[in-house]
Each structure stands twice: as C-alpha cells, then as structure tokens.
Amino acid sequence: MEATPRLRFLPQTPLARGVALACLLVAAAIVGFAMWRGLLSEVAPTVGGPFALTDQFGKPRTDADFRGQYMLVFFGFTHCPDICPIELQTISDALDQLDAKQAAKIAPIFITVDPARDTPEVMRSYVANFRPGMVALTGSAEAIGAVAKSYRVFYAKATGTAAPSDTAAYILDHSAVVYLMGPDGEYVAHFSPGTTAQDMAADLRRRL
Numbered sequence: 001m002e003a004t005p006r007l008r009f010l011p012q013t014p015l016a017r018g019v020a021l022a023c024l025l026v027a028a029a030i031v032g033f034a035m036w037r038g039l040l041s042e043v044a045p046t047v048g049g050p051f052a053l054t055d056q057f058g059k060p061r062t063d064a065d066f067r068g069q070y071m072l073v074f075f076g077f078t079h080c081p082d083i084c085p086i087e088l089q090t091i092s093d094a095l096d097q098l099d100a101k102q103a104a105k106i107a108p109i110f111i112t113v114d115p116a117r118d119t120p121e122v123m124r125s126y127v128a129n130f131r132p133g134m135v136a137l138t139g140s141a142e143a144i145g146a147v148a149k150s151y152r153v154f155y156a157k158a159t160g161t162a163a164p165s166d167t168a169a170y171i172l173d174h175s176a177v178v179y180l181m182g183p184d185g186e187y188v189a190h191f192s193p194g195t196t197a198q199d200m201a202a203d204l205r206r207r208l
Contacts, residue, residue: 048151056124070188071109071181075153076112077114078122087178094201096131102205111136113148115144154175158172
C-alpha cells in the first residue's frame with residue numbers, strides 16, 4: 001500500500017512548524033487586539049466634540065477658543081427651578097477653592113438646552129449670579145441639539161408641563177452631569193449630580 005503523500009503546504013521540519021506556530025499566534029493576537037479595541041469603542045463612546053455657539057455677549061464661540069484650558073461644561077436652562085442653579089453654584093464654589101493660577105486654567109461653561117427662551121441677554125443676566133468669567137452659550141435649536149448629542153446629554157420637555165408655546169411655564173428634564181474636558185478638547189472626567197464643591201475642587205487640583 002502506498003504511503004499517503006504529505007501535503008506540500010504543511011511545514012516539513014520542526015523549525016518550520018515552530019515558525020508557523022509563532023506566526024499564527026502573532027496573527028491571533030493582532031486580531032484579538034483589533035476586536036478588543038472595537039468592543040471598547042462600543043462600550044465607551046466618545047464624549048464631547050466641536051461646537052459653534054453664541055455667548056452671553058452675542059459673540060460667536062467655538063470649542064477651539066478654549067484650547068489650552070480645561071473646560072467644566074454643564075448643560076441646563078435658566079428657568080430650571082433647582083438642579084441648574086445648584087450645579088452652577090457648585091462649579092463656582094469649587095473654582096473659588098483653587099488658587100488664582102489654578103482657576104485660570106479652567107473655563108466654566110454653561111450651555112443651554114432651552115434656546116427658545118435662553119437668548120444671549122437672558123443668559124448674561126442669569127450667569128451674573130455665579131462666578132465671574134463663566135461662559136454662557138446658546139444657539140439655534142439645531143446647534144444645541146448637535147452639541148448635546150456629542151456630549152451624550154438628554155433633554156426633553158417634562159411630562160405634564162405646559163406646551164413650549166407657553167414660554168412662562170414649561171420646564172425641561174435633562175442630564176445634570178458636569179464634564180471636565182482637557183486642554184486638547186478631549187474628555188477627561190465627569191462629576192455626578194450632588195458632587196460637593198470640596199470634592200470637585202480636590203479632583204481638579206490633582207489634575208492641574
């Protein structure tokens with residue numbers, strides 16, 4: 001009986017088989033790493049991105065204006081009865097606890113999710129109640145929607161409130177996270193609602 005012929009594409013020597021096995025392991029590692037990176041990008045989506053809005057003085061502002069500074073970004077609206085003033089005051093108090101050099105490295109930014117009512121004039125009057133230098137941003141509904149989406153911010157008219165046409169009555173449900181963005185504009189960290197000014201200041205101090 002004839003011996004079964006060897007398949008020519010299989011390695012014929014121990015050395016060749018070892019090299020082939022090593023190549024397979026490297027290839028498997030590369031594929032595994034690529035799959036891990038893909039899974040990681042799905043689990044941890046990016047936060048933040050470019051924006052083009054208008055500040056409380058009617059001046060066009062973009063995210064590029066704040067390069068070289070950290071940004072503390074909070075989304076809310078001026079008719080908010082409680083969460084927004086509390087969080088903006090927390091940001092103000094936290095920055096007050098830093099020394100002047102540290103505080104100068106951070107831009108506190110308040111972005112409205114209610115552009116229909118929050119005009120530059122309204123925003124200017126509102127943020128005057130908080131830390132000097134706070135930047136208040138508004139814009140078209142489309143521009144606000146785009147920046148809110150890039151920051152993973154939810155907002156919607158609260159169920160059971162008056163129709164949006166009744167500008168004196170309706171309120172909005174919205175996310176209440178404070179985002180810390182780096183000098184390069186990339187996400188660094190976030191502060192959950194209820195974070196104290198002391199804890200926020202301590203965290204910021206460690207990063208500066």
